[in-house]
Amino acid sequence: MIPDYKKIYSDLIEEKYPEKMNECIKILKKKNFGVLDVISIHNILSEGSKKDVDIFNQYHRAYDEKTVKIYLQYQVDHKLSNNQLSKHFKITRNSIARWKKQFPEYD
Template sequence: MQKSESPDYKRIYEDILRLQHPTKKEQCESILSKSRFSVKDVITINDIIFPKADKKTQFDNQRHRSYDQSAILEILDYQKNNKLSNSELARYFKLSRNTVAKWKKHFLV
């Protein structure tokens, strides 16, 4: 079975900045200088490039997010390091509290 590779976020966001949002490139330099993007980096750069949308757009975009095991563990580590509750973590990453509880039950048992 072939392991699926994650998208090359660096190239994707560099193209978006070059073609559509060249004025926001300076704000994203610190993230773009990394060789590998974490989940938090992707969310941060996405928020910089595309400002907050209306509720319906946010809801529709949330439906299409997916997280692999390493991303989930990184999010749960973020929770532990910053001493956040499930609700606070869910709000920060725009997740469901039930999703966070399910991940904790599944990955931290």
Template sequence: MRTIPDYKKIYHDIILKICPEREPEFKYFLDKETLLSWDIVKLDNLIFNKKDQDSVVFNQRHRSYDDETILYIIKYQKEHKMNNSHTSKYFRISRNTLTKWKKIYKI
């Protein structure tokens, strides 16, 4: 059986250790019942302010998405009437990946 890390607890501890004065800024994420992988990416970027291009490229290549996040991205695209190019730029994923997801989920 595969267990999932408690990301809320992990990120709450990181926030308290690194930047406790910014805790209210992250309240939205920490109050959610479960964090999607997209939420984790956002939290990570907000906390660590990753601006280094090399780290952005490296992290982008090693990113993985769960089913909930994939469906969230596709739903976001439909709700905001975005095409694949705009959606891929917004979420920093390839157009081919987005197209593949839409075929897999038949959306």
């Protein structure tokens, strides 16, 4: 069972960030609310936050198979190295290397 992130973020925005509702409403209205949507809303809400908080959050991200494949396909489409992809999405190079071993069709 996964948490209802759509409901969690809707409540969070209403209570703590009502001024950012307009930026997030398009994402919250999506029928299929996925991991990439959670990351997008989190980035909107954490704009201007301290770098330490962002680094902490990077270590606690979890990616489902669909999201991993989207990232790896993005790398193939844009002809990026692991290093470039890691900087673009703020993911460790080790994670990308591990994903490529799991999904050799993207290597």
